[in-house]
Amino acid sequence: MDAAIRTENLTKRFGHLTAVDRLSLVVPRGETYGLIGPNGSGKTTTMRLLCGILTPDSGEISVLGYRIPSFAVLRKIGYMPQENAIYPDLSVRENLYFFGRMQGLSHRKIQSRTDEVLRVVHLEGKRDALARDLSGGMQRRVSLAAAMIHRPELLFLDEPTAGVDPDLRVFFWAHFKRLTEEGTTILISTHYLEEASRCHRIGLMSRGRLVQEGPPQALEEATHAATLEEAFLTLVGKKEEE
Numbered sequence: 001m002d003a004a005i006r007t008e009n010l011t012k013r014f015g016h017l018t019a020v021d022r023l024s025l026v027v028p029r030g031e032t033y034g035l036i037g038p039n040g041s042g043k044t045t046t047m048r049l050l051c052g053i054l055t056p057d058s059g060e061i062s063v064l065g066y067r068i069p070s071f072a073v074l075r076k077i078g079y080m081p082q083e084n085a086i087y088p089d090l091s092v093r094e095n096l097y098f099f100g101r102m103q104g105l106s107h108r109k110i111q112s113r114t115d116e117v118l119r120v121v122h123l124e125g126k127r128d129a130l131a132r133d134l135s136g137g138m139q140r141r142v143s144l145a146a147a148m149i150h151r152p153e154l155l156f157l158d159e160p161t162a163g164v165d166p167d168l169r170v171f172f173w174a175h176f177k178r179l180t181e182e183g184t185t186i187l188i189s190t191h192y193l194e195e196a197s198r199c200h201r202i203g204l205m206s207r208g209r210l211v212q213e214g215p216p217q218a219l220e221e222a223t224h225a226a227t228l229e230e231a232f233l234t235l236v237g238k239k240e241e242e
Contacts, residue, residue, distance in 0.1 A: 020046055031201065033201050050063055075103050091128050154184070200215065216228050
């Protein structure tokens, strides 16, 4: 399997808390893989480990064929964290220019890709607005645009649609689908289970462990659940009883 992401027994502790517990995960290239689970289940920590922001206590990580940490992979990935990773005193356009230059893009490429990503996040008319003057939802959209400015091979999206209107969430997911059809791999975390059903596969996390994974429909069938939410509650409930 040509894997964009591969981990083996990945573990991360913070004091006495094991945030990620022997996680073994494989995400093929060109797939949208969703991490779902309650707050504190280890989704964000997992993403930060995969991006090289955090150092694991044990285990191995490979991203796009590079063993993490690796500087070589940084220009091939895009990361949108839960918190807004933009500069409030810069305009939308200036933020995107900054992140584009950080990824090694030329001035001309930044101009064309700024137009492209602003269309995706519906902020064409806000390019000269200061980030601090935007609503929380708009700031999230700028963060998403910044993560996509260099057309990465692999996108890490941590709750990208939090605070975004439902109709725009649908538009975002249509764009994510187009990206994977073009070969981009996406690892996404979400609290919206109706969104998770749009992923090729999902991984259910609880207490730092991968409880179950597979295509959404397969998980529903395996638990005889009518919805993905029912399947999730059933699988997490069984894990907590063990």
